Amino acid sequence: MPVVVSASVLAAGLSACGTVEQLSAAQKVSKAFDKLGASTSAGVTVSVEASPEQIVAYGKATGDEIEPRSAEALSGLNISVAMASDKPLRESSAFKDASGAGGPGSAAPDKSLRASYVVADRKGTALFEYRQVDAKAYLRADAKGLVKLVGEDPAQVDEVGRELPGELGAIRDVLAGKWVALDLQELADSAKKSGPARPPAPTGRPTLDPNSAKQLTESLKDVFSRTVTFEDKGKKDGAEHVLMSAPARKLIDGVLGAVKPLSAKFPGQFGKLPATAPADVPDKAIGVDLYLKDGRFASATFDLAQLEPGAGPGAAFPVKLAFDQTAPVVQAPAGAVRVSEKDLQNTVLAFAGTADEDGFPGPGSGPVTRPGDGARPGPGKPLTDAQVKELIGLGMTESQIEIFNELGMDFAEIKSLAQEG
Template sequence: MLAAGLAACGTVEQLSAAQKVSKAFDKLGDSKSAGITVSVEASPEQIVAFGDATGDKIERKTAEALSGLNISVAVASDKPLKELDSLKSLQSPDSSGNVTPDKSLRVSYVLADKKGAALLEYRQVDAKAYLRADAKGLVQLVGEDPAEVDKAAADLPAELKSVKDALAGKWVSLDLQELAESAKKTDGTKKTDGTAPGAPSGRPSLDPDTAKQLTNSLKDVLSRTVTFEAKDKKDGAEHVLMSAPARQLVDGVLQAVKPLSSKFPEQFDKLPSTAPADVPNRNIGVDLYLKGGRFSSATFDFAQLEPKAGPGAAFPVKLAFNESAPTVQVPADAVKLTEQDLQNALLGLLSAGDDEDAPDAGPGAGPGAGPGAGPGAGPAPTAGAPLTAAQAKELTGLGLSEAQIQIFSELGLSYEEIKSFATKS
């Protein structure tokens, strides 16, 4: 969007620094692969000092865990990246709102600590998803006792074995195509608004004229508020400072979007008319680095956004680009998760969560005493009251399968509770 705005604005296009940035965007989009790493560049001392300056104290142990934390993303496709669209390429929704995973897209996400140890990994290859987590490492990251992971795994019932595998750090896999096909099968039965099975769901979409109007408005805002300044080279890379007055930029974006909000998804109706009070009334900047006319990296200091952070406070993060993304491989020995496994896991987690809200519930008291509710939750519930044929028919009409209804009942949920859950879903 920013590059398009620059290219469309003659006065800005004449600035050599802006030209270089715009062309770097274009080259990045022409590539069919990219590796991007976002890392916390702030030292533990800077993080602790930042917490002190903002009045939100950060323990030294937490600061050491946060420093160097990074997320690496690798994306590869059979088409240029600029042609990828988060909805069309990743999901390809048809006119009925159904989705089809794009088998040409290969993606990986890795959350790692400063030593390079992977805490969380996600890969997508050939419309199959693979996930692995170092649950104990993640727990330690937030300052909790990793022994709690073993305790939680021990409390899980047999039907949640796949969740136990995940907690043990094993790779688990999901067939996205199978999940999409399953969604298509149930989509026609869960209409509650009077539409026929298989009919479009009426989800909001942006018509071409509105999209064009929004694009032009945002281009205008960006070209009027964002400035570019060439700086001295650093480590052989050209340095460009991109900056803008924060409140003016946010106000401009809101003024461009607000008049069209009625044509957007419902959440956009809640947008404020002006920038919130915590948006700083000063310039904020991003340092961009280019090598050979292509993006190399960008750095941003989050302290710029914190009104309480005085001079000297810093919390820098870095975004590094690499157009030669590493090959995304299928992990060996991944344990396959089925739709039923996901349902069991979801119901178990719901049962555990509800139990915290209703600690006095006893056997058969409903969702608060189901499997996975944890120590002290009391005996597992007996099955809910048998459903009548009419009740079962109504629940399947809401999109639940017979297997799902049985699991809910075994967890002790009543007909009304199952119906409520299905309706909310």
């Protein structure tokens, strides 16, 4: 998706871009993105196109060995996203979350948006599904399939289910492969409620004012127009082929320079950005192949090996993004088990009450620990109203703040989490 986002910003802002050939190819991409945003439904599937043999070879070339069994599971893995709305997608919360208008964290979930997310293996078996319909969220997981995917014994799922306490029935339902449902409006309403003596919560995360947004857009347009080129490569399998390429380090340096001025306004999101591209970003041109049919996006392919300096000749790890603007209608599943906010809090508190040998929470008994830390004996130091107000200003809800404090975290630790997003 970063590839698609980068291309759309460039295509929308190009007014002059070198040769006529480049401009013509960029105009095709721009028009394709216009059609995508103007449609009321769309589907995207991201899939691993690399064969098991390519994945094993890629691991050896990059010094990160990949077991054949893991490579077999990873090959063909795909994530499908489908969205439909009563209005153009560019006006829905899925596209407007960055402005705080109706996306996650908003006090008003977008009831017009219907969305579906599915993670499936190469055989098409759904390992995880999430749907959003009428401001309600539904999810289902094939826990045993996910465990098998990472090479572990699926019998562990049954063992964990037997150990769960009674108040964690919702987790038991998930492990059993049942659909569970959450009311997003209920969660949003609860999040904006303030307890006694607490300051009122802001309406959402900090947002860009029109002038700042315009400056950012213009800066990104300038960066992309100076670094990214489009080349018309003719037709392939009935689709128009456009190669989008750019020098990796120069492009990232430019984007960082354009975004860095926002660090003061958004310290949690941009405050820790580096001044230049990380050292492992290759100092060479990288390319993305875009395919258009009837003026609409059909697919995009990208070889991850381009990003690995040590990959060497012959190494390849192709991934593909396939687009479908006639995505199927997303419907609420029948028989979903309702999960309340209290169920969620019980789950967080119960799983944070213990930790395994690596410091990760899990069901059982004993106080929570972290790697290298001692046991946490109970709630952290109470927070002042000023501290709560500061954390809310960083995008956290009172419910989240209270849970973290109950788990033993003090103000500095919770603030650090908020700043890291």
